[in-house]
Amino acid sequence: MADQKVLKKRLKALMQQPSNQVCSDCPEKRPTWASLIVPPSDSPPGTEKIGSFCCLECSGSHRRLGVHISFVRSVNLDSWKEWEVRAMENGGNAKVNAIFEARLAQSGRKKPTNLADGPTRERYVRDKYERRKFYDPAGFSIDARSTASHDGQG
Amino acid sequence: MIFQSIYETWRSLLDTLWKALGFEGKEGSLVVLGLDNAGKTTLLHRLRTGGDVRSFPPTDRPHQTEKFESQNIKFQAWDMGGHEAVRHLWEDYVCECSAVLFLIDAADTKRLEEASFELDALIGEKVVKGLPVAILLNKCDLEEEAMSTTEICKRIQYDDLRRMQGEDNISIFRISVLRGEGYQSAFRWIADFL
Numbered sequence: 001m002a003d004q005k006v007l008k009k010r011l012k013a014l015m016q017q018p019s020n021q022v023c024s025d026c027p028e029k030r031p032t033w034a035s036l037i038v039p040p041s042d043s044p045p046g047t048e049k050i051g052s053f054c055c056l057e058c059s060g061s062h063r064r065l066g067v068h069i070s071f072v073r074s075v076n077l078d079s080w081k082e083w084e085v086r087a088m089e090n091g092g093n094a095k096v097n098a099i100f101e102a103r104l105a106q107s108g109r110k111k112p113t114n115l116a117d118g119p120t121r122e123r124y125v126r127d128k129y130e131r132r133k134f135y136d137p138a139g140f141s142i143d144a145r146s147t148a149s150h151d152g153q154g
Numbered sequence: 155m156i157f158q159s160i161y162e163t164w165r166s167l168l169d170t171l172w173k174a175l176g177f178e179g180k181e182g183s184l185v186v187l188g189l190d191n192a193g194k195t196t197l198l199h200r201l202r203t204g205g206d207v208r209s210f211p212p213t214d215r216p217h218q219t220e221k222f223e224s225q226n227i228k229f230q231a232w233d234m235g236g237h238e239a240v241r242h243l244w245e246d247y248v249c250e251c252s253a254v255l256f257l258i259d260a261a262d263t264k265r266l267e268e269a270s271f272e273l274d275a276l277i278g279e280k281v282v283k284g285l286p287v288a289i290l291l292n293k294c295d296l297e298e299e300a301m302s303t304t305e306i307c308k309r310i311q312y313d314d315l316r317r318m319q320g321e322d323n324i325s326i327f328r329i330s331v332l333r334g335e336g337y338q339s340a341f342r343w344i345a346d347f348l
Contacts, residue, residue: 033212060211063191066296067262072191077214077237122209 007080011088015053015075019094024052025061025125028114033059036071036087037096037129043137050091050099050140051084060118061125069129095142100128102136109134180227182348185247187276188257189269190236193292197257197331198222198233207332212236216243224341227348231255241272245279253286253344260291260306260328261299270310277318286347287324288340295330303328 014020015030023031031053039047054062059072073084104111112121127133186194195210202222213235221230232247234240248254256276258269273289276282289310294300303326307313316324325343329336 056211056214060209063212064209067191067264072212074190074212074214074237074239077212077235077239078190079238118209 004079007082007085008075010085011075011080014088014092017092017094020053020092022093023055023058023114024093024096025054025058025128026112026114026116026121028055028057031055031058032075034073034075034084034088035059035062036073036084037091038069038071039140040132040135040137043140047140048090049083049087050096051088052091052093052096053088055114057114057116057118058121058125061122062129064122065126065130090144092144095139095144098142099136099139100132101134102139104134107134180345180348182227182229182253182344183251184229184231184253184255184344185244185251186231186233186255186257187244187272188236188255189259189265189272191262192236192257192259192269193331194236194255194257195233197255197290197292197329197337198231200331200334201229201231201337214240216240216247224338225345227341227345229341244276245281248276248279248281248285251285252348253288254282255288255290255340257290257292258306258310259293260301261293261296263299263301266301266306266309273310273315277315277324282319284320284323286344287319288344289324289326290329290337290340291326292329292331294328294336295332 021030022028024035033054033056034051035054036049036051038049062070062072073080109127112124186198188194190212195213196207198219199210200207201224202219213233214237216232216234219231219233221228223229232251234244234247254276256273259265277287291300291303291306307326312326325340327336327340329340331337
């Protein structure tokens with residue numbers, strides 16, 4: 001079994017990046033939950049799993065999607081596996097949203113507020129990850145490490 | 155005045171009789187366990203409100219539900235978090251309860267082993283001895299993904315669990331919280347212990 005201390009350290013380092021300090025699906029700050037997203041079957045071959053950090057409330061909506069779409073983990077309450085941490089490093093909120101919110105602005109839709117009720121969040125999360133209404137797979141080619149350094153400058 | 159006192163006497167007599175026959179006054183306290191995302195909070199919400207199923211954020215700390223009724227018995231339940239770091243609390247809450255519900259996501263093949271490990275550890279605990287343990291295989295509405303009872307029994311080594319807990323004290327039920335099906339029989343089974 002991989003050393004939890006080391007894995008958690010890698011997670012905490014990721015959580016320091018500015019884009020990961022806001023929930024991927026609402027404006028809530030300092031999210032401590034994570035959603036591991038299975039790449040849609042029509043994404044480019046060899047596409048690896050990606051993960052985003054989300055808040056407790058939004059993680060509830062992710063759980064309704066089913067594990068064939070996303071799998072929810074807690075940074076503090078769960079132990080992590082190597083592939084799960086790698087998915088977070090491979091993804092991160094900037095990349096996940098470059099993929100799943102690529103067409104959000106042009107759609108005219110707004111993200112839920114951090115005070116939104118459960119059904120409002122669930123509708124948005126389903127539109128974003130299940131129905132893929134704002135999706136553009138081009139984002140999969142983004143190197144998560146380069147967005148991280150960009151974050152650092154901003 | 156006299157009529158009233160006769161009426162009251164009769165009433166209390168009837169009440170006593172009713173209770174003696176086991177029709178009323180039964181109460182039960184439950185503890186609901188299982189891995190995260192098995193459906194514990196959603197089941198309790200459904201039992202309490204009778205209605206809609208909606209999404210809940212993960213449960214991070216134990217909380218007690220309001221009273222609800224099932225099979226004419228008043229129940230109160232502890233909803234426990236299922237994430238790894240809070241599982242050590244389960245044991246403390248089992249002590250206070252008259253029955254244990256253990257939920258398994260029947261459609262999550264990848265985590266059945268983890269569920270089995272936790273169930274095994276639980277059944278080995280002293281505090282669980284003699285308590286009825288109902289294993290609820292949830293999400294059976296997912297007809298393609300949900301594993302058969304036979305397969306699950308084999309993989310969780312149900313025969314061993316029965317041997318450890320005593321055949322009469324453990325039972326397994328297929329349920330769907332989403333459809334509101336199956337858990338009624340589990341409550342009927344538990345009712346006989348109270």
